[in-house]
Amino acid sequence: MKHKRFLLRALTAAGTLALGLTMVATSVLITAPAADASSHREAPLISKDAYADNTDTYVFVSPENPDNVVLMGSWIPFEGPEGGPNYFEWDENVLYDIHVDNNGDAVPDFTYTLQASVDVQNPATFLYNTGPIGADGSNWNRQQRY
Structure with a gap:
């Protein structure tokens, strides 16, 4: 047994x-x-202009308000955290376009165009920020507006 x-x-x-x-x-x-992830530098012409390289575009329904759609875009590839404190800024000479097609005919129904401008708070320094950046932005030296 x-x-x-x-x-x-x-x-x-x-x-x-x-x-x-x-x-x-x-x-x-x-x-x-x-x-393999996208290199974000795959197009020969845009590889010569990193500031205008649209690396990612995101579209999703807002989790806070399902009646809204959120559009987000990223530019300037391969920007790692070790690149700070002087990260790349949007180029003031580039028009950043997001074309939107609402009906699927591959023709934009409207276009959002963003253009950056930089407002330097303290021209005596090259630094992006002169201390921790808080909600009031008082230490943000190179403020960008769109």
């Missing part, structure tokens, strides 16, 4: 182990390979 219980437990453990290994092997085999 002890031998049968031992054999049953051994077979159950071996079956569980085999099932677990099969599941792991299957998940490894059917998992999609990692996709």
Whole structure:
């Protein structure tokens, strides 16, 4: 009787182990390979003008107000946190356009155009900010407006 219980437990453990290994092997085999992320510098002409390079555009329904749609855009690729404190600014000579097509005909129904201007608070320094930037922006030396 002890031998049968031992054999049953051994077979159950071996079956569980085999099932677990099969599941792991299957998940490894059917998992999609990692996709390469966009370099955001893929277009030959825009690679010469990083300030005008629209790297990402986001459109989503506002979580606070489902009657509103939010449009967001990012420009200037590969800007890492170690690039501070003097991050790239929007170029005052570039028009940043977001074209919106409301009916799916691939023709813009309207366009948002943003243009930046920089207001330097303290021209005696090159720094982006002269201390921690708070809600009042008092230490924000190179203030941008759109």
